[in-house]
Amino acid sequence: MPADAGGATPILSVRSLSKRFEGLLALGGVSFDVEKGQIFGVIGPNGAGKTTLFSCIVGSLVPTSGEILFRKRRIGGLPNDAVVRRGVVRTHQIVRPFREMTVAQNVSVGALFGRGKRRGAEAASRVAAVLETTGLSHRAGALAGTLTIGELKRLEIARALATEPEVICLDEVMGGLNPSEILAAMALIRTIRDAGVTVLMIEHHIHAVVGVSDRILVLNFGEKIAEGTPREVVADPDVVAAYLGDETNPLLEECVS
Amino acid sequence: MTPAPVSRRTLPWLLFAAAGLVLLLAPRFLDRGSLNDVWNVAFGVILACSWNILGGFAGQVSIGYSAFIGIGAYTTVLLALKGVDPYLTLPLSALLAAVFAVLIGLPAFRLRGPYFTIVTIGVSEAVRVFASGVSFTGGSSGLRMPAGSFDFSVNYASMVALALAVIALTAALSRSPFGAALGAIRQDIDAAEALGIDSTRFKLGAHAISAALVAVAGSLYAINFQYVAPGSVFDFRLSLSIVLMPIIGGVGTLAGPVLGAVIFSYLQIKLLTIPALRDSYLFIYGGLLILVMLFEPKGIVGLWNRLAASVRRSPGGSDAR
Numbered sequence: 228m229p230a231d232a233g234g235a236t237p238i239l240s241v242r243s244l245s246k247r248f249e250g251l252l253a254l255g256g257v258s259f260d261v262e263k264g265q266i267f268g269v270i271g272p273n274g275a276g277k278t279t280l281f282s283c284i285v286g287s288l289v290p291t292s293g294e295i296l297f298r299k300r301r302i303g304g305l306p307n308d309a310v311v312r313r314g315v316v317r318t319h320q321i322v323r324p325f326r327e328m329t330v331a332q333n334v335s336v337g338a339l340f341g342r343g344k345r346r347g348a349e350a351a352s353r354v355a356a357v358l359e360t361t362g363l364s365h366r367a368g369a370l371a372g373t374l375t376i377g378e379l380k381r382l383e384i385a386r387a388l389a390t391e392p393e394v395i396c397l398d399e400v401m402g403g404l405n406p407s408e409i410l411a412a413m414a415l416i417r418t419i420r421d422a423g424v425t426v427l428m429i430e431h432h433i434h435a436v437v438g439v440s441d442r443i444l445v446l447n448f449g450e451k452i453a454e455g456t457p458r459e460v461v462a463d464p465d466v467v468a469a470y471l472g473d474e475t476n477p478l479l480e481e482c483v484s
Numbered sequence: 485m486t487p488a489p490v491s492r493r494t495l496p497w498l499l500f501a502a503a504g505l506v507l508l509l510a511p512r513f514l515d516r517g518s519l520n521d522v523w524n525v526a527f528g529v530i531l532a533c534s535w536n537i538l539g540g541f542a543g544q545v546s547i548g549y550s551a552f553i554g555i556g557a558y559t560t561v562l563l564a565l566k567g568v569d570p571y572l573t574l575p576l577s578a579l580l581a582a583v584f585a586v587l588i589g590l591p592a593f594r595l596r597g598p599y600f601t602i603v604t605i606g607v608s609e610a611v612r613v614f615a616s617g618v619s620f621t622g623g624s625s626g627l628r629m630p631a632g633s634f635d636f637s638v639n640y641a642s643m644v645a646l647a648l649a650v651i652a653l654t655a656a657l658s659r660s661p662f663g664a665a666l667g668a669i670r671q672d673i674d675a676a677e678a679l680g681i682d683s684t685r686f687k688l689g690a691h692a693i694s695a696a697l698v699a700v701a702g703s704l705y706a707i708n709f710q711y712v713a714p715g716s717v718f719d720f721r722l723s724l725s726i727v728l729m730p731i732i733g734g735v736g737t738l739a740g741p742v743l744g745a746v747i748f749s750y751l752q753i754k755l756l757t758i759p760a761l762r763d764s765y766l767f768i769y770g771g772l773l774i775l776v777m778l779f780e781p782k783g784i785v786g787l788w789n790r791l792a793a794s795v796r797r798s799p800g801g802s803d804a805r
Contacts, residue, residue, distance in 0.1 A: 285678065287674065287677070287678065306677070306682075307674075307677040307678055308677045308678075308679075308680050308681055308682045308683070309682070311677075311678065311679060311680035312680045316678070316679070316680075317678060319675070319678070323672050323674065323675035323678075324672075324675075325667065325668055325671040325672060325675065325676075326671060327667070327671055328667065328668075328671070332664065335664065336664055336665070336668045336676070336679050336681070337679045337680070339661045339664060339665070340661075340665060340679055340680040340681045341679060341680040342680070344680075346661065386679055387678075387679070389679075390679055390680055
């Protein structure tokens, strides 16, 4: 279900967030709110600052300035592991499995040390449930190093889900997937949202973002150039110019129709 | 294969318990010289297995563990000189080493990979220089335990029991959530933190536990030799040996450090008795280290697993991996 407009306080609030690397301004004062239960897409050209934004939210990077509020409490600048234990987790664009562990062991790390901090049978049942959701049950005993790229992408999601997050930030989980895998990934994202987890997703696959998102934020050169419903965003002239190419972009017409 | 009366999981434990029992009863049938050899091997096993908790499981290679042997040894001798029973000092040795490990780890664990390793060398050298320079440690000439009755059989039993306990502890750790966290940190520290693991806390925990165990071994070492000096317990070559044992046997594995310690300690005992080879042992260890690094980074255990896998594959050809 889409978020009810107004009224509700946002679960995640980003206020004038900036991140500077040496001379490069990767994020220049970005602000937006995410409502609980939303699927919130983040798009933009390469180098727009999307992954930097996720890194600042979960604490693997310290923001140069600005605030990040999760349930009205500041999380900006907290270390990554502390943010995860509060309930905000991310996946990595370039998958980072523990290659010497099995799929189940990989996922159990999230269950053991995430927000839930499960032990014993509780951890095991959390792992089993997450493997089921992500369609990895049949690979539970396989070493992570032997998985296909599609399975590795799902393992990233599975481990993050095992931490029992309230907000999950998915960084290009559809990269490198074939069309049927992309459809499955879109269904998985909806399943995650329906289970009560708020989803932020960076995605280059424009059909997919437009298809599943309730709202979309568009970044370009570290700045917000648009935010709104998928329909509003793809029709925005700035977005068309910056990201989607010229106005006769067939992709765009396809998306809007 | 014939049906096994015990499962594959309990068999190693039965063998372990039997071996432990034999070693603890060894004073009834072995001569003093052989018992000394077993004592040396047990000392090596404690050092190697303890180091393996941080260096193997968590992948944080420290070349400064002689500092903890020294802390344990000096704690025991200094307190014994004040009239405390040497064996009653063991808990304090463990505690002091653990505290020192945390204090060193707080800044050092901010560094990753070789930078951390370099800092550990620096710290242990600093400790050695400090111990040689101040008066309460007896300076570079060291300290002698107060004259009194020394019972080798008690020391032997303590060292062997501690070695057995350390093996059992590392086995238990490797299957625990704590062990899972250390494994995750070794394989990808950023991914570990991204799943909620406070990497610094776990590294400090591993450092403290392994330091405490090594310090108790250092205390027992001092009780046995009745003497402690910076040149022996804080020797950089000792720190190197502690790293070499698990690497030769199989770093990060359970059996590797035990195997490495047995081979290394035994070689050391034998080499030191051959005058021609007395000074060449570092050369031999260096050669072993290069061979392991080049051909089998998981040491003897890795070699064994590879051979076992190829034997399994060759006749039937049905094995998947």
